[in-house]
Amino acid sequence: PLTGKTAVVTGSNSGIGLGVARSLAEAGAAVVLNSYTDNAEDHQLAADMAAEFDTTVRYISADMSKPDACRDLIAQAGECDILVNNAGIQHVDPIEDFPTAKWDAIIAINMSSAFHTTAAALPMMRKAGWGRVVNIASAHGLTASPYKSAYVAAKHGIVGLTKVTALETAKEDITANAICPGYVLTPLVEAQIPDTAKKYDMTEDEAKEKVILDRQPSKEFATVEQIGGTTVFLCSDHAAQITGTTISVDGGWTAL
Ligand code: NAD
Numbered sequence: 491p492l493t494g495k496t497a498v499v500t501g502s503n504s505g506i507g508l509g510v511a512r513s514l515a516e517a518g519a520a521v522v523l524n525s526y527t528d529n530a531e532d533h534q535l536a537a538d539m540a541a542e543f544d545t546t547v548r549y550i551s552a553d554m555s556k557p558d559a560c561r562d563l564i565a566q567a568g569e570c571d572i573l574v575n576n577a578g579i580q581h582v583d584p585i586e587d588f589p590t591a592k593w594d595a596i597i598a599i600n601m602s603s604a605f606h607t608t609a610a611a612l613p614m615m616r617k618a619g620w621g622r623v624v625n626i627a628s629a630h631g632l633t634a635s636p637y638k639s640a641y642v643a644a645k646h647g648i649v650g651l652t653k654v655t656a657l658e659t660a661k662e663d664i665t666a667n668a669i670c671p672g673y674v675l676t677p678l679v680e681a682q683i684p685d686t687a688k689k690y691d692m693t694e695d696e697a698k699e700k701v702i703l704d705r706q707p708s709k710e711f712a713t714v715e716q717i718g719g720t721t722v723f724l725c726s727d728h729a730a731q732i733t734g735t736t737i738s739v740d741g742g743w744t745a746l
Contacts, residue, residue: 501577509714
């Protein structure tokens with residue numbers, strides 16, 4: 491159903507971004523993969539995905555912490571019917587110990603990058619007469635946890651940006667929505683397990699079960715395929731009147 495559309499997915503050589511890119515490619519879209527690295531493996535990933543799904547897949551290196559690089563990514567893509575703002579990092583520390591450089595990097599990558607890519611992509615969507623912006627926010631875009639000040643601030647911010655994007659495009663065939671995943675077992679989450687264990691004085695297994703999945707009533711991690719499927723749904727005709735909102739994929743977290 492997405493044949494003829496070009497999708498740009500930021501931060502997509504790993505985790506949720508990669509899963510979303512695969513779902514979009516499977517649905518027939520041409521895909522642009524991105525991260526800040528420019529390795530042979532990154533380009534191989536694109537070649538393998540193109541062969542697997544019989545579509546065009548390119549890898550474009552661009553550092554989403556840099557405003558110009560965000561805009562250049564979209565310019566280099568040439569077309570952008572579907573924009574998925576997914577690049578994100580995490581850092582966990584109490585506010586008074588939180589390094590300023592980490593705060594700045596998280597705000598830049600997790601929030602401001604979406605402003606810059608959206609600004610560059612909207613004219614292309616308007617020219618094409620169709621567009622979909624899907625921002626990968628988080629349950630932390632709707633609720634908070636201690637020690638994640640920058641992440642929670644950035645994710646609440648991207649939910650706000652999503653609403654403004656929807657209002658500025660409301661009369662056009664363009665929608666903007668945010669997906670709010672609970673915990674998905676990706677490298678980003680696995681990296682938090684040792685820190686979490688240390689903070690709560692637990693083993694890593696205990697931290698996974700009692701702290702991380704404590705917030706997720708289903709007691710199961712969401713999967714990258716489920717986030718990918720939700721993205722494809724938001725790009726479908728059935729979702730044409732869904733705009734400016736959030737869709738939680740969090741096993742009941744935000745119902746608590
Ligand atoms: P991940 O670490 O597996 O993937 C992050 C991706 O972003 C990688 O491809 C990485 O290369 C890329 N990236 C990091 N810094 C970048 C930069 N400066 N420029 C370009 N790309 C950069 O993590 P993930 O769990 O897949 O996270 C993806 C998104 O989903 C993030 O925005 C994250 O906040 C969000 N999210 C994740 C979870 C979860 O439980 N994993 C839950 C809610 C939201």
